[in-house]
Amino acid sequence: MTPLVSIIVPMYNVESFIEECAESLLRQTLSSIEIIFVNDGSPDRSGDIAEAYAKRDARIQVIHKPNGGLSSARNAGMKIARGTYIGFVDGDDYVAETMFQRLAEEAEKDRLDIAGCGFYKQTSQRRTYVPPQLETARVLTREDIAERLKQAHESRFIWYVWRYLYRREMLERVNLSFDEEIRFAEDSPFNLSAFFAAKRVKMLDEGLYMYRENPESLTEAPYKPLMDENLQKQYKAKTAFYENHGLTDICKEDLETYICKHQIPMLLANACASSQSSREIKTRIRHVLSYAMVQEAVRNTSWGHKKLLKGERVVLGLCKLRQPFLLKLFFERRGKPKGSAG
Structure with missing residues (x-):
């Protein structure tokens, strides 16, 4: 029987978290799901743990592949997904037991191409709610989406594919698939294309x-050796x-302002x-400062x-004046910037 929802879970060095992730998926109130764990060449026991879950529940299957990055892992899952809808969950995260029932119900009721929700950002100290950045509780048409x-x-x-369910x-x-050349901040190019193609969103x-x-994740590491290369690839995409x-x-202005507010500070x-x-x-x-973007x-x-x-104005001004010494001083005193590569 064809599942209503396919849930794709990439795994790389998530041994400490994958059981909580898997348990949250098995507790879903929507039973018509398939769960596709993608072991992206992880050197830890993530793949073995996923295989143990697959023996417990026929809705689970596990793909083992050489490491290719998050985009490659998600694409591998999408190639075998059979569900009417596709959702993504990162292996070090977990979900509410009603997540896929709620999103699928709305998608079926309102004939949606994309259904989305808010999320909680969890640290060791606190949990903070982040609401959707689009209007809620109403269907956005193609004209609405074009404006957004x-x-x-x-x-x-x-930002973030895991808060959405896609037809x-x-x-x-x-x-549409993920650009496997981009191995950091790969979500937003995918979502640009997905939302452009969508006719109904809620x-x-x-x-x-x-x-x-x-x-321990790439996103949270203080120094990311592949950031420069991947943000430039993202920009070109x-x-x-x-x-x-x-x-x-x-x-154009939206992208360039974003680069000045977020990505230039991140790069520096x-x-x-x-x-x-x-x-x-x-x-x-x-x-x-020499990068085209x-x-x-x-x-x-x-x-x-x-x-x-x-x-941000100070940083932009120093970039315009090409002052590497002052930029270095600014960021050494200020520390890690807030935000994401998007």
Whole structure:
């Protein structure tokens, strides 16, 4: 019997968390599901633990593959998914027992291509609710979505695929998959295409997903050696998407402001977090300032832009003046910036 929902769970070094993740999926009030664990060449016992669960429940299957990154793992799961809808859960997170029933109910009732929810951000000290960044409790039509895409980065609704349920037929119609060349911040290029293709979307103001800030994950590591390369690939994917769909003129400012607010500070903070010498860090900052995405955003965004906070204006001004020493000093004193690569 064809399941209503396919849940794809990539795994890499999540041995400490995968049991809680699996148990939350097995407790789902929606029984018509299949759970696809994708062992992305994990060196720990994640794959063995998933296999043990597969022996307990026929709805579970496990894929073992060489390490290829999160995009590759998700794509491997999508290739064998049979459900009417596809959802994603990261192996170090867990979900409310009603998550997939609630999202699937809304999707079926309102003929949705995408159904989404809020989530909780969980640390060792606290849990914080993050509501959806789109209007809730009403169906957004294609015209509504086109309007929201103009501020996709400002509103951040394209961050994180795991808070959404996608109609598989819609994804297959546009041949949508994750870009396997992007191994960091891969969600937003996928979501740009998914929301552009969607005809009907609805958000629930319910915290159904539990996102764990795992200090061992790539996202939370202080220094990310692949950040520069992958953010540039992400930028090229987004600009290509805008060009292919005639959206460049109306979406350009949103992307460039986002780069100035979030990604340039991330790139500079990442450079300062490396173990290199002071001289090498300044050289690396100069290198960051030479990236096409940085130069374009810095050139086209005014220092006094109303959406920039004081610290962001300082960084932008120092970038315009090309001051690697002062940028290094700024980030060493300030520490890790808040935000995400999106």
